[in-house]
Amino acid sequence: MEEFEPKIIGFFCNWCTATAADLAGTTRLQYPPNLRPIRVMCTGTVDPVYILRSLLLGADAVFVGG
């Protein structure tokens, strides 16, 4: 059986998580590519509907970083 690879949607705050993700890249921190990033200006803009929509469309998890 194929190993389960969760599909994770990430909402990144422009001012913190997006910068942290930049730093993770710059320092060549390796992490699995399952996470699909969407950069937003602030997690305040992450409407619960965005999370529900992601789950409805097949995401296994949603990460909100802010």
Add this chain to the structure above:
Amino acid sequence: MKPRIGVFVCHCGLNIAATVEVSEVVKAIEHYPGVAHAQDYIYMCSDPGQELVRKAIREKKLTGLVMSNCSPSLHERTFRNLAASEGLNPYLVEVANIREYCSWPHQGDKETATKKALTIIKATIERVKRNQALVPLIVPLQKRVLVLGGGVAGMQTALDIANGGYPVTILEKEAYLGGRVRQLERTFLTMESAPDLANEMIDRTLKQPNIEVLTTSRIENLSGYVGNFEVQIRQQLPWVDPARCNGCEACVAACPAEVPSTFDRGLTTRKAVDWTPGERHGDRRIFLDHAACLRVTRQENCTACREACAEGAIDYPEDRLIDRTYGAIVVATGHDLYRKSALTEYAEDPDVLDALQFERLLSEDGPTGGKVLRPSDGKEPKEVVFVQCAGSRDPDKHFPYCSKVCCMYTCKEARRYREKVPDGQAYIFYIDIRSTGKGYEEFVKESVEKERLLYLKGKVSKIARKGDKLLVLGGDTITGLQVEVEADLVVLAMATVPNPGAKELARLLNINTDPYGFIQEAHPKLAPVETLTAGIYLAGTSQAPKDIPHAIYQAGGAASKILSLFSRKELVHEPLVARVDQEICAGCGYCRDNCAFQAVDVDPIRKKAMVNEALCEGCGACATACPSGAIQVKNLDSKQVFDMISIVTQDYSMQP
């Protein structure tokens, strides 16, 4: 109009290309709906790379760009400017970050990384399809500066800005200008008189027509943003009218409230109504210290001074609240010394002084008229021990940092002591001598030789009273011996700490402090005079311990940043702000209640939400709160996010 989007995929040398199959990505994306042009290049940010983009915009009549390269923090501005120069609105350009978010963290997995890059690019294309051409907002700039603190750093900043032609207000919590320098006797290196130095600067400050000085004042409230800070100032109006006071001191004699003088650091007392400290200062006048007055401390209706005054100069008006708008703010709130009582191994004794108390003993306008006499019995001390790093460089019990100025001022104080008491002996316990500065090492060397200062490398473990002497126990790490000195007086070079209230002020200004309460600069190397809040700058020891020259450098730095800010006609604000669809808005006000920036309000007559675009930071909290979707952030509305979600929830593949 059908979108004609250009997708540019950068190799970034091998930074992207080693992990992401760039040519495969281009092949997959060129037939994607809405894409009119797709191209890769080794360095898209290079001149030839940018030329490719320009050419494509012109020849393919592109309506939007998806720059697939490094983080937007690096080149978003580059490519937006490029688009603007080709007549394409810069807000139709978005970055797909396939380096930091993809090639770098997934180096071992070429296949998935390539697919992920494609997903990121496709999602960005969907966003750009609904992006709108926007124009930056023009925000007026109030060319007026508020300086918090009237010490040398604050005065220097104010003078530099005022000499540049802009009005400055200095807020000083004390009744007089001059800060810590006013308390010193001499300054090290040149050994010039500190009161003269402060006086000269106070004089220039008071005479500069562009500077307004508000003493016994503090900031009460702050809102707004760079260019337009709305500030509320609380000014304690002087209870002694300087215009009417003739200095007869009848009020001083009548005043029942006697308190330790903070200026003389408890070595003398003063009446609540008394002269401003420092006889040598030209701005000297009688003032009533609210913090000491019985009317404030005990809520008593004492009017002794008013009754004693023949000139009718005394009254007790309420504080005045002043509302002002400033374009920039400078924090120059200075420092204090760590409290002696924190060092429990050293006796609490009248003859154990901190360095500022010793400065007062040396000062001509101090408690002893400049004679070095010990506080306990008024005798001239013949053996004086100076203890450096008292609380500094002690990570276990006190502060890990070096207070930077103590090595120099201790040397100066010991030298002054020897000049005043030629038959006296000065001992200095030190960990290291840090005399890094132009002429500093030479100053220490010269003082040691000329004044036969006895430096002992080691820490003092105990100070205890022994008869009319103080027994100082310490180690000398060079000889490896224990040292015992029977001293007449001990001077502790206490650690430099921020002024009390710095943390509270930082909270009010929405700026950060470091773990010790010093104001945090925006970047320790590249932005040492800025804070992370645009328009708020730093000068002097509020940021870190420093000596007078360094405080002056920083003051000049802050002033030049502000003068460069003010050289613009107006400020430009990102247009990525909230917008209200007036047709849909029902005026419920949820957006207003959720806005952290007070940028949204509801028009009471039309019952519609309105956005103050200059205040809006585009966070989108209003959009989330809106029950009807009437308020949306420009260029990241819910339709755009939904489209992006539709892309990123698909399985990774190389299908367009």
